[in-house]
Amino acid sequence: MALKRVQTHVQPTSVATADAAQGDQAPDWQTLIAHLQDPQAHTRRWAARELANFVHSVPHLFTQLDRETDLKVQEAIFCSLQSLGGPQVVEGLIARLNSDDAGIRNTVIEILQTLPEEVAPHIQDLLAHTNPDIRIFAIDILQLLAHPCAPEWLLHVLAQEQHPNVLGTAIDRLLELGTPEMLPQLNALQARVAQTPYLKFALDAAIQRIEDTSNAG
Known part of the structure; x- marks a missing residue:
C-alpha cells in the first residue's frame, strides 16, 4: 500500500458529514470520531484524514484500522498515523506487525522506516x-x-x-x-x-x- 500525503480539512461528500462541517469551519473531534464508523467508506476516509489534526485520535484510528476493510480508508488512517507520529503511534504500529493481512504489515514497515x-x-x-x-x-x-x-x-x-x-x-x-x-x-x-x-x-x-x-x- 503506497502512502500519499493527504490534505486535511477536505470537505466531505455525504449529507451527514456536510451537515457536520458547514462551510469552511473545521469539524470537531467528537464529530470525526463518530463519522469514523460511518457506513459510507468515503465518509470514514474523510474523518480519518481530518483526525490527523488531533493527537488524541491515535487509539481511535488504530481501533478503526483493525476493523476497516476499505483499502482507501486504511490508507487515510495510515497517513494520519504517520503524520501524528510519536511513541504511541510507533507502539501501535509495532503491535500490527502480527497482523494476518500482508498489506497491513507491509505498510506498517514502510511507516516505521520513516520514524527512525x-x-x-x-x-x-x-x-x-x-x-x-x-x-x-x-x-x-x-x-x-x-x-x-x-x-x-x-x-x-x-x-x-x-x-x-x-x-x-x-x-x-x-x-x-x-x-x-x-x-x-x-x-x-x-x-x-x-x-x-x-x-x-x-x-x-x-x-x-x-x-x-x-x-x-
Missing part, C-alpha cells in the same frame, strides 16, 4: 523477538531506516542469529547496509554458512558487492 528516532528504542527487542517472522520484519525495517546504528544492529544479527530464514534476510540487507568495516565479521561468517548453499551464495555476493563498492570509491 521513535523506532530506535524498539529495534533490539524486535530483533530478539521469539517469533522469527517478527525478527525478519525488524530487519526489513532496518533496510531503509535512516539511523546511524542500523549497520551495527544488522551486524549483531549476523553474529547471533541461528534461524536460516532470518539470517538469509539479514545477509540480503547487506546490499543496502553493508560497509567495508563489516568485512572481517562477514568473512568469519562464511564458515558458519558453508554448508547452506543459498546462504553461502548470498553472503559471497554481498561481500563481493561491498568490496567492489569500496574499491570503486
